Amino acid sequence: MLAALLLGLATAQAGVLPEDRADILYHLYDGGGVEIDGPSLLVRKKAGKNLSLVGNYYVDMVSSASIDVVTTASPYTEERKQWSLGADYLRGDTTMRVGYTSSKESDYDANTYSFSASQDMFGALTTLTLSYALGDDTVGKSGDPTFKRELDKQTYGIGLTQIFTKNLIATLNLETMTDEGYLNNPYRSVRYFDASDTSGRGYSFEEELYPNTRTSNALGIRARYFLPYRAAVEGEYRFFTDTWDIQSHTASITYVHPWRDYTFESKFRYHDQTGAHFYRDLFPRAGATNFRGRDKELSPLTSYTFRLKASYAFLNDNESWGFIKKGTVTASIDMLYVDYHDFSDLTALAPLGAEPLYSLDANIFQLYFSFWY
Amino acid sequence: MSILTRYGDVMRPNFRQFFQVLLMLLLLGGAAGCSNIEPWVKPYERDRLADPIMALDGDPVSSQYLQHVYEAREGARGGEGAAGGGCGCN
Numbered sequence: 435m436l437a438a439l440l441l442g443l444a445t446a447q448a449g450v451l452p453e454d455r456a457d458i459l460y461h462l463y464d465g466g467g468v469e470i471d472g473p474s475l476l477v478r479k480k481a482g483k484n485l486s487l488v489g490n491y492y493v494d495m496v497s498s499a500s501i502d503v504v505t506t507a508s509p510y511t512e513e514r515k516q517w518s519l520g521a522d523y524l525r526g527d528t529t530m531r532v533g534y535t536s537s538k539e540s541d542y543d544a545n546t547y548s549f550s551a552s553q554d555m556f557g558a559l560t561t562l563t564l565s566y567a568l569g570d571d572t573v574g575k576s577g578d579p580t581f582k583r584e585l586d587k588q589t590y591g592i593g594l595t596q597i598f599t600k601n602l603i604a605t606l607n608l609e610t611m612t613d614e615g616y617l618n619n620p621y622r623s624v625r626y627f628d629a630s631d632t633s634g635r636g637y638s639f640e641e642e643l644y645p646n647t648r649t650s651n652a653l654g655i656r657a658r659y660f661l662p663y664r665a666a667v668e669g670e671y672r673f674f675t676d677t678w679d680i681q682s683h684t685a686s687i688t689y690v691h692p693w694r695d696y697t698f699e700s701k702f703r704y705h706d707q708t709g710a711h712f713y714r715d716l717f718p719r720a721g722a723t724n725f726r727g728r729d730k731e732l733s734p735l736t737s738y739t740f741r742l743k744a745s746y747a748f749l750n751d752n753e754s755w756g757f758i759k760k761g762t763v764t765a766s767i768d769m770l771y772v773d774y775h776d777f778s779d780l781t782a783l784a785p786l787g788a789e790p791l792y793s794l795d796a797n798i799f800q801l802y803f804s805f806w807y
Numbered sequence: 808m809s810i811l812t813r814y815g816d817v818m819r820p821n822f823r824q825f826f827q828v829l830l831m832l833l834l835l836g837g838a839a840g841c842s843n844i845e846p847w848v849k850p851y852e853r854d855r856l857a858d859p860i861m862a863l864d865g866d867p868v869s870s871q872y873l874q875h876v877y878e879a880r881e882g883a884r885g886g887e888g889a890a891g892g893g894c895g896c897n
Contacts (some may be wrong), residue, residue, distance in 0.1 A: 459872065474872060492872075562832060597848050600856070608886070654887055660858065698895055704877070737881060
């Protein structure tokens with residue numbers, strides 16, 4: 435995740451350094467008993483003709499009473515702070531980027547180092563990007579100061595952006611990620627059939643146990659088209675597969691419509707995945723398989739998101755505030771619905787085998803100001 | 808050619824093949840630098856592509872945040888193309 439975030443900082447256009455801009459964003463995720471909010475601040479500034487520096491500070495304040503937490507543990511609150519620094523260096527048609535991200539919470543430390551190079555070709559019609567990121571994580575456990583596990587992550591990426599016509603641009607991205615180390619969540623449990631359970635539920639819980647390695651491949655394509663009346667439409671598709679046997683298809687369509695100083699956007703996203711080979715909603719007995727997990731994110735699921743977004747430019751090129759040339763304010767809501775195909779809702783307190791399947795509704799709000807200078 | 812090789816039950820990257828792919832792409836890039844392919848969309852014809860509504864990642868802070876949300880809620884990751892670069896049309 436950090437690698438992707440870090441690579442996300444490197445949104446430079448090869449051959450041209452990214453624009454100087456600053457963004458301050460407030461985010462709120464609210465759904466399934468979980469509330470996560472906080473700020474994100476990004477500042478990007480050129481230093482001379484060939485160098486652009488970027489910094490990002492991001493906070494997640496979590497208050498969780500999710501279904502995982504209420505069925506096996508106690509609600510909790512925690513905070514995650516993340517900061518990133520990056521530099522883009524432009525030389526001719528080549529842009530090189532380096533970045534570092536540090537993320538800290540009470541029981542998880544992550545450091546990510548990244549490097550990428552982009553090359554413009556064929557009169558800047560084609561941009562080829564090669565990227566690499568190395569993550570060095572330390573997993574802890576709240577209440578157990580001696581618990582410390584390592585996790586190493588590597589990401590290899592190849593990206594190709596192509597201008598096809600005056601109205602059409604498309605991008606293709608291939609990313610391979612490898613993880614080695616402690617991949618469990620130290621707080622999550624699996625449930626197994628237990629006839630001797632005295633509570634009358636018929637099942638008990640034991641610690642989950644994941645493989646120590648995971649390798650995934652993702653291939654994404656995206657195309658954006660300029661419509662004849664100044665509006666844009668974007669289509670995106672991603673195929674994902676990994677060594678845990680999760681396979682997914684993700685597709686989305688976005689429509690962008692400017693009107694006077696406003697820009698409106700609407701997006702629909704669909705995601706469907708199979709479950710990990712070691713995932714079971716209910717194991718037949720304790721220690722039934724070498725690896726075991728009941729993490730709902732690793733279960734077969736389908737998710738749908740519908741977005742509404744509006745942006746207002748309160749400052750344009752012809753009415754600047756000192757050194758600030760342009761300013762916008764943007765508000766958006768993403769309504770996420772997740773349908774789990776093999777994850778029972780244990781809070782329903784139904785008899786074993788008759789529990790309804792769980793589903794999740796969440797609203798994701800964002801409000802941010804952007805300034806160009 | 809796959810950049811992954813199966814070792815027992817685990818698929819691991821085959822670094823040799825990965826770097827062969829990189830080398831091929833770099834050679835392709837090098838060859839492109841020497842050739843005279845005429846860009847079929849001229850720089851002065853890219854005004855629409857330079858319009859902010861055509862930016863592939865016009866709101867980097869927001870898209871990073873949503874990527875983080877989806878990675879936390881779903882089992883898939885990567886391939887979104889944040890590292891894909893832009894159109895060089897500014």
